[in-house]
Amino acid sequence: MTAEIIDIIHEPQRAISEATRVLKDGFPVAIPTETVYGLAADATRAEAISRIYETKGRPQFNPLICHVCDIEMAERYAVFDPVSRRLAETFWPGPLTIILPLRQDSTVHPLATAGLETVGLRCPEGYANELIRAFDRPLAAPSANTSGKISPTAARHVMEDLGDKLQLIINGGVSPIGVESTIVRVDPDTGAILLLRPGGLAAMEIADVAGRDLQRRAGPAAIIEAPGMLASHYAPGAAVRLNATLIEPGEALIRFGSVSVTGMEKAAINLDLSPTADLAQAAANLFEYLKRADASGAANIAVTPIPNEGLGEAINDRLARAAAPRDGET
Ligand code: TXA
Ligand code: MG
Secondary structure, X not given: OOOEEEEOOOOHHHHHHHHHHHHHOOOOEEEOOOOOOEEEEEOOOHHHHHHHHHHHOXXXXXXXEEEOOOHHHHOOOEOOOHHXXXXXXXXXXXXXXEEEEEOOOOOOOHHHHOOOOEEEEEOOOOHHHHHHHHHOOOEEOOEOOOOOOOOOOOHHHHHHHHOOOOOEEEEOOOOXXXXXXXXXXXXXXXXXXXXXXXXXXXXXXXXXXXXXXXXXXXXXXXXXXXXXXXXXXXXXXXXXXXXXXXXXOOOEEEEOOOOOOEOXXXXXXXXXXXXXXXXXXXXXXXXXXXXXXXXXXXXXXXXXXXXXXXXXXXXXXXXXXXXOOOOOOO
């Protein structure tokens, strides 16, 4: 099987009708979102969700984010505390996932939540939002890549990785944000906001609206809170070296803000995430540049320091995972 690609600009109606048909048949469809491409399937059907796990080769214990088209749909499945509601009202549709207690009568399948009593809900914008509205059910959707690999930010990335395992890929152009959504969970008793995954919405923006700082848990605790966040996620084939200030001949170089690096004229490839030091542009380019650096054939990818503020927190999180020891390595 080779996936059909439907372009939302050229065939907007078929992009909805064909995707809806495949979803109704119980199969996943790769769809564009503002963060990264998702592998979407009916979140209420076991066989549809199993096919996501099977296609990605993903361990079954990882819960999936369920995507809704508005707060009203979210309320069919989860219970909102006042702080979570305020965040949803402010930032949805957008790159924010909120972990919420499941309603007793929720029809989200336990395979999507990995049997937890909570569900991660996100309301995406644009085409994905329209599709969910047309389908009238939540879509479980992890990033549309083989488990452990770099997330796709273009339809062509999905085609190269999963094209022979899918029926349909919807092409919506390059994902404008380029990193996955920010994940938070609010303690309903105290209103404290725990940042489970930095992402496309800067923590500072959430703190501004909530009127309180976000709490962070580092290391193993964070992994238990968001079990999908295995250390060696987003792994390119090449080894990744962070905070590089000089570069060895033949290494691939990923820079930021036009910084110059000793030895850079001998790099296998020289990419700048944002020559003007714009973190939003750097986030949008991150996964594509990791793929290009990897494709250069260099054994190592050296990355210069990225400021850890705003969207820099998500960029550094993904880079740290790309640099982490790989499965099977020590
Ligand atoms: O931007 C995004 O969020 C993309 C696009 C496609 O929307 N989706 C995405 O989903 O990144 P996924 O499945 O790759 O990431 C899911 C993350 C995992 O780290 C998982 O552990 C966490 O969300 N998660 C999901 N449900 C959870 C829950 N009930 N409790 C704690 N963590 C949860
Ligand atoms: Mg992923």
